[in-house]
Amino acid sequence: MWALLIRDLRLAVRAGGGFGLGLAFFLLVAVLVPLGVGPEGDVLGRIAPGILWVGALLACLLSLDRIFALDFEDGSLDLLATAPIPLEGVVAVKALAHWLVTGVPLTLAAPVLGVLLNLPAAGYGWLVLSLALGTPALSVIGAFGAALVVGVKRGGLLLSLLVLPLYVPTLIFGAEAVSRGVAGQAAEVPLLLMTGITLGAAALLPFAAAAAIRINLR
Template sequence: MIALLVRDLRLAMRAGGGFGLGLAFFLLVTVLVPLGVGPEGATLAKIAPGILWVGALLACLLSLDRVFALDFEDGSLDLLATAPIPLEGVVAVKSAAHWIVTGLPLTLIAPVLAVLLHLPEGGYLWLVVSLALGTPALSVIGTFGAALTVGLKRGGLLLSLLVLPLYVPTLIFGAEVVKRGAEGMAIATPLLLLAGITAGAAALLPFASAAAIRINLR
């Protein structure tokens, strides 16, 4: 399992669409929004939680079509499906690799980029906490979408259409945590709901993803 994780991390770094692309997209979003809506600090502070979470969500979406594509193209996916390692474990490792390459760097750099959007001081901690809790769900849900579309030519658009509606609850509760934290309000309810989404996705979706891969490989 560890060898598979290391292999996927190396492939993600070499093939592009991972670490650098996600961070660059996140940076572009946070730079362009002030140019579009104006430099007023009060306006930017009000929309900052939503903009930061939307940017992180779309950055995670960029590399999803490559989660299984390279393995499918070179035949490695067939070998992984018949390997002693359960396919559900393979899917979990793929999700973890995607999060390490995309979600983790976004979580770490988000407070720096939040300065550009004038996020109130109280929201920085909860921005990191919400992204740390929510981005794993984005990777797991995205891996499920990638499993559904593996082997399809030009499946990137279909993948986006499948995954984006499933991302909505995570987006809503993640942004709400940051908003309430910035305003000094209680954050327990959206934070627990966000954690519940991540836990439920991590527990259930690897089995659904493995089943989808087996169907696509027949």
């Protein structure tokens, strides 16, 4: 399992499909939104939590199709499906690798980009905490969606249509937690709900994704 994780991390860094692409897209969102909305600090401060969370969500979405597609194309996925390692464990490791090369950099970069969107100082800690708790759910749900479209040519659009509705609760609770933190209100409830989504997805979706991969490989 450890060797598989190291392999996926090396492939992701070499190919640039997660780390560089996600950060570049996140930066573009933070730069372009003030140009479109206007330079008013109050307006940017109000919409900053939602914009940052939408940018992080879409940045995670960019590299989802690479989770299983490359392994399917070179035959590695067939070997992994017949290996002694449970396929559910393979899915969990690949979701973890995706989070490490996509979710973690986005979480660390979010406070810097929050400056561009005039995010109030009270929201930075809540932004980092919400992304740290919510982005693992994005990776696990994305791995499930990627498993559903394994072997489908040009399945990126289909993957987006499948995954985006499942991302909505995490987006709502993440943005709400930051907004409440900025307003000085209690943000524990949306954070707990988002944590529940993350834990539930991590517990259930690897089994569903493994079943989908087995069906697609038949």
